[in-house]
Amino acid sequence: MVQAPERLIGAEVKRKEDPRLITGQGTYVDNLKFVGTAYLAILRSPYAHARIKRIDASRARVHPKVLAVFTGEDLRRDGIGSIPVGWLLPDIKLPPHYPLAVDKARYVGDGVAAVVAEDRYSAYDALSLIEVEYEPLPAVVDQEAATRPGAPQVHDEAPNNICFKFAMVAGDVNRALAEADGVVRQRIINHRTSGSSVEPRAAVALYQPATGELTLYNTNQNPHLIRLLLALTMNYPEHKIRVIAPDVGGGFGTKIYLYPDEVVACYAAMKLGRPVKWVETRSEYLRATVHGRDHITDFEVAYKRDGTITGLKVTTYANLGAYISPFAPLIPTFLYVPMLHGPYKLPNVSAEVYGVFTNTTPVDATRGAGRPEATYLLERMVDLVARELNMDPADVRRKNVLEPFENYQTPLAFVYDSGNYPATLNRALELVDYARLREEQRRLREQGRYIGIGLSTYVEVTGAAPSQVAVSLGAQAGLFESAIVRVHPTGKVTVFTGSHTHGQGHETTFAQAIADEFGISIDDVEVVHGDTDAIPFGLGTYGSRSTPVGLTAAYIAGQRIIEKATKIAAHLLEAAEADIVFEGGRFFVRGAPERAVTFQEVALEAYVPRKIPADLELGLEATAFFNPSNFVFPFGTHVAVVEVDPETGQVKLLRYLAVDDVGRVINPMVVDGQVHGGVVHGIGQALWEQVVYDEQGNLLTGTWLDYAMPKAPDLPSFQTDRLETPSPVNPLGVKGAGETGTIASTPAVVNAVLDALAPFGVKHIDMPLTPERVWRALQAARGQG
Amino acid sequence: MARVSIRINGVLHEADVEPRLLLVHFIRDVAGLTGTNIGCDTSQCGACTVIMNGRAAKSCTFLAVQCDGAEILTIEGLAKDGQLHPIQQAFWEKHGLQCGYCTPGMIMTAYHFLQMNPNPTEEEIRHALEGNICRCTGYHNIVKAIQYAAELMRGGAPAPTPAD
Ligand code: FES
Ligand code: FES
Numbered sequence: 020m021v022q023a024p025e026r027l028i029g030a031e032v033k034r035k036e037d038p039r040l041i042t043g044q045g046t047y048v049d050n051l052k053f054v055g056t057a058y059l060a061i062l063r064s065p066y067a068h069a070r071i072k073r074i075d076a077s078r079a080r081v082h083p084k085v086l087a088v089f090t091g092e093d094l095r096r097d098g099i100g101s102i103p104v105g106w107l108l109p110d111i112k113l114p115p116h117y118p119l120a121v122d123k124a125r126y127v128g129d130g131v132a133a134v135v136a137e138d139r140y141s142a143y144d145a146l147s148l149i150e151v152e153y154e155p156l157p158a159v160v161d162q163e164a165a166t167r168p169g170a171p172q173v174h175d176e177a178p179n180n181i182c183f184k185f186a187m188v189a190g191d192v193n194r195a196l197a198e199a200d201g202v203v204r205q206r207i208i209n210h211r212t213s214g215s216s217v218e219p220r221a222a223v224a225l226y227q228p229a230t231g232e233l234t235l236y237n238t239n240q241n242p243h244l245i246r247l248l249l250a251l252t253m254n255y256p257e258h259k260i261r262v263i264a265p266d267v268g269g270g271f272g273t274k275i276y277l278y279p280d281e282v283v284a285c286y287a288a289m290k291l292g293r294p295v296k297w298v299e300t301r302s303e304y305l306r307a308t309v310h311g312r313d314h315i316t317d318f319e320v321a322y323k324r325d326g327t328i329t330g331l332k333v334t335t336y337a338n339l340g341a342y343i344s345p346f347a348p349l350i351p352t353f354l355y356v357p358m359l360h361g362p363y364k365l366p367n368v369s370a371e372v373y374g375v376f377t378n379t380t381p382v383d384a385t386r387g388a389g390r391p392e393a394t395y396l397l398e399r400m401v402d403l404v405a406r407e408l409n410m411d412p413a414d415v416r417r418k419n420v421l422e423p424f425e426n427y428q429t430p431l432a433f434v435y436d437s438g439n440y441p442a443t444l445n446r447a448l449e450l451v452d453y454a455r456l457r458e459e460q461r462r463l464r465e466q467g468r469y470i471g472i473g474l475s476t477y478v479e480v481t482g483a484a485p486s487q488v489a490v491s492l493g494a495q496a497g498l499f500e501s502a503i504v505r506v507h508p509t510g511k512v513t514v515f516t517g518s519h520t521h522g523q524g525h526e527t528t529f530a531q532a533i534a535d536e537f538g539i540s541i542d543d544v545e546v547v548h549g550d551t552d553a554i555p556f557g558l559g560t561y562g563s564r565s566t567p568v569g570l571t572a573a574y575i576a577g578q579r580i581i582e583k584a585t586k587i588a589a590h591l592l593e594a595a596e597a598d599i600v601f602e603g604g605r606f607f608v609r610g611a612p613e614r615a616v617t618f619q620e621v622a623l624e625a626y627v628p629r630k631i632p633a634d635l636e637l638g639l640e641a642t643a644f645f646n647p648s649n650f651v652f653p654f655g656t657h658v659a660v661v662e663v664d665p666e667t668g669q670v671k672l673l674r675y676l677a678v679d680d681v682g683r684v685i686n687p688m689v690v691d692g693q694v695h696g697g698v699v700h701g702i703g704q705a706l707w708e709q710v711v712y713d714e715q716g717n718l719l720t721g722t723w724l725d726y727a728m729p730k731a732p733d734l735p736s737f738q739t740d741r742l743e744t745p746s747p748v749n750p751l752g753v754k755g756a757g758e759t760g761t762i763a764s765t766p767a768v769v770n771a772v773l774d775a776l777a778p779f780g781v782k783h784i785d786m787p788l789t790p791e792r793v794w795r796a797l798q799a800a801r802g803q804g
Numbered sequence: 805m806a807r808v809s810i811r812i813n814g815v816l817h818e819a820d821v822e823p824r825l826l827l828v829h830f831i832r833d834v835a836g837l838t839g840t841n842i843g844c845d846t847s848q849c850g851a852c853t854v855i856m857n858g859r860a861a862k863s864c865t866f867l868a869v870q871c872d873g874a875e876i877l878t879i880e881g882l883a884k885d886g887q888l889h890p891i892q893q894a895f896w897e898k899h900g901l902q903c904g905y906c907t908p909g910m911i912m913t914a915y916h917f918l919q920m921n922p923n924p925t926e927e928e929i930r931h932a933l934e935g936n937i938c939r940c941t942g943y944h945n946i947v948k949a950i951q952y953a954a955e956l957m958r959g960g961a962p963a964p965t966p967a968d
Contacts, residue, residue, distance in 0.1 A: 033896055040904030041892040043839015043879035047905065050838035139829075140822065217843040217851055217939050218905040268841070268905025269939050301844035522903030522940045688899045692945055696902060699942030723848035723937070731933035731943040736926065760942075 027531040027541055028751075031688040034527040035541075036520070039266075046265040048221035048236050049298045056223070057086055059284050059297040060142035062132040062149050063306060064124030067158035067378035067716020068171060071122060071151060074132055079148035084141035086291055088149065089133045089283065091119035099286055102277055103251050105244070105345040107495045108352060111183040114174035114376075116342040118252070118279035118286070124153070125173055125341035126378050127718050128306025133283045135295060158378035158716035162338035163315050165377050173341055173376035182339055182374040185352040189360075189430030190367030192321075195330025199321035203403045208785045209392045211313035211338065211710040212703075213726055214385035216521075218268020219299035220308055222281045224288035233289065234261045237281055240270040240519050241559020242551050248277035248345060253285060264549040267521035271700070272384040273308050274521070275561050276345045280307065302722050310710050311385025313338035314351065314392050321367075322404045326418040330367035331400065333359060335392075337382075339374050344383035348374060353492060354389025354480065354562075357432040361397040362440040362478040362654055363419040366430055378716040384561060386700050387761040390479040398475045398766030399783065402773065406782060411457075412770065413448055416476045416656075420444060425747060432492055433480060435652045436746045436754075439680065443742055444476055447656035447678040450740055456660065464778060469663045470673070471775025475767035478654040481563035481755035482748065485647045499646040500564065501555040502573035504533065504580055506639035508626040510619030512537065512544045517557010518569030519549050523693065523757060525560075528685045529570055532751065536577040537618050538604025555642055563653070563755030566685065571749040572645035578750075579641035584621045587639075590630045591616045651746045651754040655679035657698070657763040659771040665779070668794030670706055670772055672735055677763065680742040682754030690756045691739050697760020698737060703729040704761075705768035709787050727787075776800075808872040812837060813881025821868050828852045830868035831878060839879040839908050843937065850936030853909035854878050860916035862935070879908035882915070890956035891915055891949075900949030902940035910936050914950045922958055926951065 039045055076088040094117065101115035119130045132149050136142035157171040164170055165180040173180050196202055223236040233255065239245050242262040250257035267274060280297055288295040299307065314335050321330035337351035356370045401419070405412040420440040421427060427435045453472075460470045483489075486497025503515040514533050518525055530544040537544075547553050560569070581601055588606030589596040598609045607615035624631060625639035660674040677694050684690050707727035711719040720726040745752025765786070772788050773781060776797065784796045809818040810830065817835045831840050831854065840863060843851035852864040855877035863876075882889040891914050894900065901907040910933070917924070917932040924932070929950045930943070938946060 034899070036904070037896045037901060040901055040907055041879075041888070041895050041911065042883055043837070043908050045839070045904050047838075047841065049842070050832075052836075140824065215939055216903070216905070217849055217937060218841070218903070219843070267903065268843075269903040271939065301846065301849075524902070692899050692902055692941060695942035695944040696940045697942075700939070722846045723844045724846045728848070728937050728939070729942075730937065731930040731947065732927075734930070734943055736947065737942065737944050 027535045028685055030531065030686065032527055032531055032541060032686055034524050035530060036524065036526045047218055047268055048223060048238050048265060051223055051236055053223065053225060053294040056294040056296050057135050057137060057291060058139045058142045059287055059295050060134050060146050061130045061280055061283065062146045064120065064127060064129040064131050066124055066153055066155050067127050068156040069124050069153035070156060071120060071124060071131060072154055073152040075150040076132060079134055079145040082141065082145045082148060084137040085145045086135045086137065087287065089119065089287065091117050091121035094119055094286060095121060098254050099282065100252050100254060102279065102282070102345065103248055104343045104348065106349040108183045108185060108348045109493060111348060112177040113343065114176040118282040126380050127716060128380055129341065130279050133287065135287045135291060160377055160379055160712045160714060160716050162336040162375040162377050165375050166373060173378060177376055180376040182343060182376055183348060185356065185372045186370065187356045187431050188369040192330045192332045192367045192369040195321040195367040196319060196332065199329060200324040201322050201407055202319055203407055204319045205403060205783055206317050207396060207399055207783065209312045209314040209316065209395055210786055211310050211382065212385065212708050213305055213310055213710055214271035214273035215728060216269030216271055216273060219301055219304040220274065220278065220280065221298040222284040223294055223296045224284040225294045226288040226292060228292055231259045232261065233259055233285055234263065235281065235285055236263045236265060238267050239264045239274045240521060240561055241275060242519065242549055243517065243556050244559055245277050246551050249282065249285065252277065252282055261552045264519055270521045271386040272311065272388055272561055276309065276383060305721050305726060306380060306718055309344050309383040310340065310380050311382060312392060313382050316396055318396060318400065320400050320404060326404065326408055326410050326415045328363060328365055328404060328419050331359060331365060333370040333396065335372045337372055337374050338377055338379065340377060340379045340381035342381050344381040347381065347383045350384050350389045353494060355393050358390055358393040358480060359397065360429045360431060361394060362421060362476050364421055365419065368431055379712055386697065387758045388562065390758065391701065391762045391765055394475065394477045394479065394762045395766045398770060402770045403782065412474050413453060416444055416474060420476060434649055435478065436649055436748050437744050438478060438652060438654050439742065439744050440476065440654055443655045443678045443680055446740060446742060447658050447676060450678065450738070451658045451676050469665055469775040471661045471663060471771040471773065473659040473767045473769065473771025473774055475657045475763045475770065477763045478652050479759060479762050480650045480652055482567035482647055482651040483562045483564050485649050488649060497646065498558045499644050500568040500572045501557040501642065501644045502569065502576050503555050503640065503642045504573055504576040506580060506622045508623050510539065510543065510622040512539065514544060514546045514573050515554040516546060516548050516569050516573055517554055517559060518565035519560040523560065523565060524686065524689045525565055528566065528689055529573055531685055532570055533573055533577055536574060538602065539618055563757040566753045567651045567746065567749055567755045568645055568647055570753065571751060572643045574751055575645055576641040576643035579643065580639055584618065584639060586635060587621045587624050587631060588616050590632065591621065591624055647748055649748045651682065651748050653679065653681040653754040653756065653759050655759060655763060657767040659767040661768065661771040661775055663772055663775040663793060665797055668790035668797065670788055670793060672702065672768065674735060676738045677760060678740045679759050680744050681756040681759060682746045683743055683752040684741065685753065693756045694739050694760045695737055697758055698764040699729050699734060701761040701764030702768050705765045705786055705788060707787050707789065806869050808868050810868065810871050810874050810876060812876045813878055823867065823869050825868045826864055827866040827868050827871050828863040831863055837878050837880050841905050841908060843905065848937060850909040850913060851906050853912040853936065855912055855916060860913050879911060882911065891953040894949040894953035894956060898945050898949035898952050900941065900946045906936060906938040910938065910946055914953060918954055918957060922954060924954060
């Protein structure tokens with residue numbers, strides 16, 4: 020009856036989550052309906068920096084559909100505190116971040132007041148009835164300018180707007196610079212972007228006065244973190260709070276954090292005793308949901324005549340925006356600086372990072388988070404060196420990449436787990452037929468057509484965060500992941516995971532791995548996630564940690580189950596435990612495979628005991644908390660081919676190849692999907708996407724009309740390929756594949772464009788490489804020529 | 805308040821609505837069909853795409869009162885008798901969705917497009933998706949899914965897949 024399934028790990032299994040999503044049955048937060056729901060809308064500051072002198076809500080309060088209006092003062096009076104920061108650094112300045120601004124608004128979009136009304140439309144109507152008297156103050160947008168004497172102060176607690184300074188040194192960079200055959204100095208700007216999930220944020224808060232139970236349905240990637248931060252912000256007992264992240268329409272990092280709006284929704288639900296729903300508009304998302312990147316970096320690179328890169332000195336100003344978003348201090352520090360070796364030998368590195376407050380939307384992790392900034396810098400660096408030496412960029416990479424290794428101690432901090440960088444580089448060059456491509460480029464140049472070939476050789480860090488490593492690097496905590504695997508009496512299995520899927524497909528990939536582990540059908544495994552009342556305390560999904568940390572926790576719980584099931588099987592088979600073999604869903608006596616019981620029979624015995632001795636505990640369920648011993652480091656080489664029209668500056672992406680090594684792959688179809696989406700995210704930054712403020716801090720890209728999202732007609736189909744170097748850090752050998760595409764593609768595309776422009780002598784253009792920027796760079800180069 | 809009656813997936817929905825009520829809110833809140841999503845407020849994303857009187861339409865760009873008497877098909881009305889529509893099946897098989905939020909709009913856009921152009925090239929498909937934003941898939945597998953759906957719809961369809 021029960022047939023052993025074929026091996027599921029490595030198979031392209033269709034996703035279990037899809038039937039509900041392709042039929043319109045998704046449970047996205049705005050789809051949830053509760054009787055008596057009231058609607059929340061937030062009044063946001065139109066000024067980047069202003070003193071709030073007076074708020075008069077009297078006209079809003081008498082609107083017939085309005086139930087309540089709240090200000091920052093109301094929340095404070097009721098004991099609602101500041102949103103805590105989740106990743107501390109030495110000497111970090113921690114000005115408060117109240118859910119609604121008190122005294123001062125600090126960016127365009129800062130919440131100033133809240134309205135709750137009977138319906139959505141009335142809530143927005145009432146916003147316009149609230150009169151706020153602002154005293155506009157000088158604002159600062161540029162993070163480098165913000166540190167200069169006399170710049171407007173965003174917070175009194177942070178002199179010169181510096182929130183933290185972070186530095187790391189390996190070797191002797193000054194000596195490398197002094198002894199170099201050549202040095203390139205370059206300022207590069209990794210501009211501000213928006214994660215822009217297609218679903219904006221949303222929340223529904225429910226409160227039961229009789230029991231004190233507070234339930235928050237929320238678009239987020241990590242319900243337990245939200246619950247913890249909410250408990251701390253609201254001074255409310257954690258065990259009375261339940262946070263549910265149902266179907267979530269994409270996160271890309273922007274849904275990791277506890278935001279002010281969600282706190283206000285909970286507060287309003289408690290005040291009114293009614294369900295309160297808040298749904299962000301896209302225009303609000305672009306103001307009020309964290310942005311990403313935004314680094315100004317100066318670097319100096321030392322190199323030898325043969326292309327060996329010997330030293331890198333980096334100074335980065337990282338824009339934090341107006342408040343510290345909960346993980347913001349982690350991103351331009353631990354996820355950036357220690358990755359400044361990339362896949363290269365590069366012995367001497369020194370880096371200094373300033374985290375700076377400005378009057379802009381807070382900046383935190385968005386897809387890639389820190390590693391795209393490091394990779395972009397390094398890959399531009401390699402190409403600039405190649406240009407100086409008149410060498411092929413592929414040769415400079417060949418010269419500098421590390422030899423294959425296991426457990427390589429980088430000079431700065433991390434121990435890379437496993438890697439074979441020459442293999443992915445060579446594979447990529449072979450698949451694009453690099454020599455032919457260069458030949459083609461030469462031929463077309465003669466015809467006045469400008470093709471560019473861009474390489475990106477990357478390594479990134481995922482699987483955050485091994486506590487011991489993190490703490491040894493100066494962090495105040497590490498991250499783990501949890502799982503409960505529950506085998507039911509019929510042998511069906513539920514996996515409760517602290518990871519959360521919002522597109523990644525864990526309901527399928529986790530089920531694949533666990534079904535394989537138990538030798539049962541994937542249909543018999545259900546994955547439950549996203550509900551603090553259902554799952555063990557878990558830390559959620561970001562930084563490509565779900566497979567290496569979350570799935571590993573489930574796998575370890577599975578191993579514990581097999582251990583116990585083996586004991587039960589031994590009793591059922593009346594054999595010694597040591598003689599029991601478990602294979603293909605059957606326990607049998609070594610050497611006598613016909614003496615067997617199935618996984619399902621053992622499960623039944625665990626709950627309907629007939630032969631289990633009294634000293635063996637009943638039930639078949641295990642919990643595991645996996646605290647990894649190290650991070651894991653995916654890597655690869657991407658190649659972009661573009662054509663640039665020198666008359667218009669228009670860039671056309673002709674071809675894109677991704678060769679990645681993300682360790683062992685559970686579902687190649689899903690990993691390919693992650694790569695495609697990630698690559699386009701990075702291409703978006705390279706060519707189109709940018710959050711733009713004017714000097715007064717007005718947001719000029721406040722809708723999707725102005726913020727240029729990548730669209731299908733502007734993109735080609737992609738070629739993907741993979742090598743598999745297993746990670747030694749976890750038993751499955753997996754590494755995480757959610758961000759490699761984004762990390763690799765931005766520099767590949769920019770390098771390709773600058774390669775196309777090489778005949779014109781253009782060495783660097785800051786992103787996004789819009790026709791206007793490319794055209795201006797060409798004009799400038801021609802002017803000089 | 806204005807009286808409107810709109811037929812959605814074959815069912816007539818009549819209600820008194822504010823003249824400013826968006827069609828997408830009529831579909832989601834009045835008719836209770838939440839499969840049609842909202843991703844923006846400037847008609848860019850196409851998450852709200854439905855078929856209105858036979859044509860793909862962004863339901864956030866219409867007022868409900870403009871659509872009095874209209875026939876609308878939403879994602880919920882696509883599977884018939886428990887059988888997925890070939891476009892749904894193709895999205896499933898080709899991994900044409902990740903978070904699924906853009907998916908109803910993508911599928912409805914493809915539904916209209918494939919009626920107009922049953923045998924499209926990749927370029928034509930990409931052009932047809934100009935008004936639909938997806939952040940997850942990079943469009944690669946959406947294009948593949950629509951190509952495959954076209955193939956299924958032209959015949960030679962493999963055995964249909966149950967809707968659930
Ligand atoms: S919601 Fe209609 S186009 Fe975005
Ligand atoms: S699948 Fe997530 S936006 Fe398209």
